[in-house]
Amino acid sequence: MEMGMVRLNEIRTNEVAIAPPQAEDAALVFIGRISTPWTSRLETPRQGRPDGPVCTIEIFEPWVAALKGVERFERLEVLYWLHHSRRDLVLQSPASNGEVHGTFSIRSPVRPNPIGTSIVVLEKIEGNRLFVRGLDCLDGTPLIDLKPDRALFKPIAPPQQGDFETGQVHMCKKIEG
């Protein structure tokens, strides 16, 4: 295997695959589709960049009405389904050099639930299409969710008790148990 090649579906030296239980705990609906310049995993960025190419996010019906007010946010959090990823590796070797990393310690698309998250810069919205920068996924990637960047969003609902809780008083039992 060549050093540094992108993963297609191979398992690399020292990587560990498990036999995962059936994925049947919850079900997703694809609410849109992402268009990017990248049609091969050999080209996609490892991480999106805010000055990257403009990509489009198309929202399907019946969710287009849910875009109301999105134009007020400069940055959005985007969740998408990494539809080509295998899901069974617990140790991975991103550099294909025999050194392995736990799946939860890297941002590889190969995960038990292959969901990608990106923070994108919103350029404009036209009808059911958003034009954004900062994505890192393949052309045709299914969209799962869209929300304001947490750093820009202030809850509209009044605060609740939990908003004022600090420290670890409530969790002593669980920490010791």
Next chain:
Amino acid sequence: MEMGMVRLNEIRTNEVAIAPPQAEDAALVFIGRISTPWTSRLETPRQGRPDGPVCTIEIFEPWVAALKGVERFERLEVLYWLHHSRRDLVLQSPASNGEVHGTFSIRSPVRPNPIGTSIVVLEKIEGNRLFVRGLDCLDGTPLIDLKPDRALFKPIAPPQQGDFETGQVHMCKKIEG
């Protein structure tokens, strides 16, 4: 309805529910469980805080091995399934005052795919349990994914062509079409 009450499952004045298509495009497996001090939606914070109570994230087998190396990260991105949320609202009134916001313009737990994301501060790991601050979800919330905070993570794999792409050269067709 009282002003500012938390949503249980009611639909409020001016909110709009749609008849969503069956959620059957992809399936999730719950890979762990989150323990927090909050057992009612009347108490949970609207947003987690980095100095909030310590909560625990338990990882189920066969994914415990995927924790290797997670201890090196001060902050993690956590994805979880908001298992009590309805999924059919496109316009919502967080303040219950008749004013509505598009679902994608707020961070409400009510979404077509009710996935919560938080950035948490990692305090320690013991076996298959992580102790973190910054969560905002109910006790017993199912875990979907765990990865390093994007701001702390540098890809281990060598860069690819897309990592160097800026501007919108590739997308002119799609922007105009």
